[in-house]
Amino acid sequence: MGPVAEDVIAEVEKLLGFRIPESYRVFISLYGELDYDYGLRGINPEAPFEPSGNPFHRAECYQSYYDLPKDLLVVYKGGEEIGGVHVLDCRDHANPDPPVRFWDTNERTFDKRMYWDNFIDFLSWQYAPQPQQG
Numbered sequence: 001m002g003p004v005a006e007d008v009i010a011e012v013e014k015l016l017g018f019r020i021p022e023s024y025r026v027f028i029s030l031y032g033e034l035d036y037d038y039g040l041r042g043i044n045p046e047a048p049f050e051p052s053g054n055p056f057h058r059a060e061c062y063q064s065y066y067d068l069p070k071d072l073l074v075v076y077k078g079g080e081e082i083g084g085v086h087v088l089d090c091r092d093h094a095n096p097d098p099p100v101r102f103w104d105t106n107e108r109t110f111d112k113r114m115y116w117d118n119f120i121d122f123l124s125w126q127y128a129p130q131p132q133q134g
Contacts, residue, residue, distance in 0.1 A: 001032040003045060004043045008045075015054070016055065021095075041058065058074045059071075068087070072103065083105055084102050085102075087100065100118070
């Protein structure tokens with residue numbers, strides 16, 4: 001969608017109550033978010049404070065509908081068709097590079113089989129080139 005200014009990111013962090021992890025901040029500052037309907041979520045540079053425009057408002061929505069714990073940021077929405085979303089687990093505010101986990105919206109818990117050490121590892125897995133057939 002497009003880059004997001006540092007002052008907008010800082011305002012969203014105030015809403016969240018914690019600093020967005022650095023690798024995710026870099027993604028947001030460069031791209032905002034990719035593929036709004038099913039894809040990498042961040043901050044919509046065209047409407048950063050609209051209900052669906054930033055991680056704070058999305059977290060509130062998922063907390064009320066799917067019992068998503070506080071301080072989890074929905075970073076990838078594409079898992080909804082299989083019953084969940086990928087979240088950046090920011091509950092340990094001292095961890096500068098927290099893991100990405102899969103929140104099962106049906107079971108309302110983490111799927112322990114789906115875990116990435118950090119946002120960059122998740123990006124590498126999600127967007128890794130697929131082997132050529134044939």
